[in-house]
Amino acid sequence: MDMRAKVNAVLKQAMKDKDAERVSTLRLINAAIKDKDIAARGAGDDEAQGCGDGDVLAILGKMTKQRQESARAYEEGGRLDLAERERREIEVIEEFLPKQLDEDEVSKAIGTAISATGAQSIRDMGKVMGELKSRYTGQMDFGKVGPMVKDRLCQAAPGQC
Structure with a gap:
């Protein structure tokens, strides 16, 4: 199963489970993937069927890094509630990333x-x-x-x- 299909399957299950926070994060992932697809089409890559698994992994890695930076900034600003929300989003995103090398x-x-x-x-x-x-x-x-x-x-x- 490719990454896009895996994200969509997990999104459907989260919707059935009525897990609003998880659904929100998964929709953000889908939006980022679609943005990448649109950018590829805009770059004149007509043969592209959309971004592949490597592109999706890069998107997920970037999203994780952004949320880590945001969580750090929120902690420094004393907004622990927002920092915790960013960490929960990281957990959802990391489900789709392969194991990090030591x-x-x-x-x-x-x-x-x-x-x-x-x-x-x-x-x-x-x-x-x-x-x-x-x-x-x-x-x-x-x-x-x-x-x-x-x-x-x-x-x-x-x-x-």
Whole structure:
């Protein structure tokens, strides 16, 4: 079952269960997916059948990150009720994301990607990141992985960093 169908199935069940908060979050997910579809059509990608599972995972990852930042801001502002609501939305969104890789798994994935791309210097960082994104979308935070890749490539060719 593709991600879009899975979200819709869970949405239908939440509607039957009359879980308003869950329904609201699932509708936000569907809206984000539809926005991506419209953007793809607007970009002249006529052959597109809509966004694929990789795109949906990227959308979900972005939504999770946005809610984490919002929850942090609400906590700093003393609005714990709103921060808690953001956390509940994160829980619903994360149901559709694959298991996040731990630090050791991320390190191994970086090493594998460097080997697979033949990266030897910092100039090859884009290739390595592209390889990681193609294999591990939704499984790692690429904002944190980027500096790790850079460090690893700088260790391999210290004169170029």
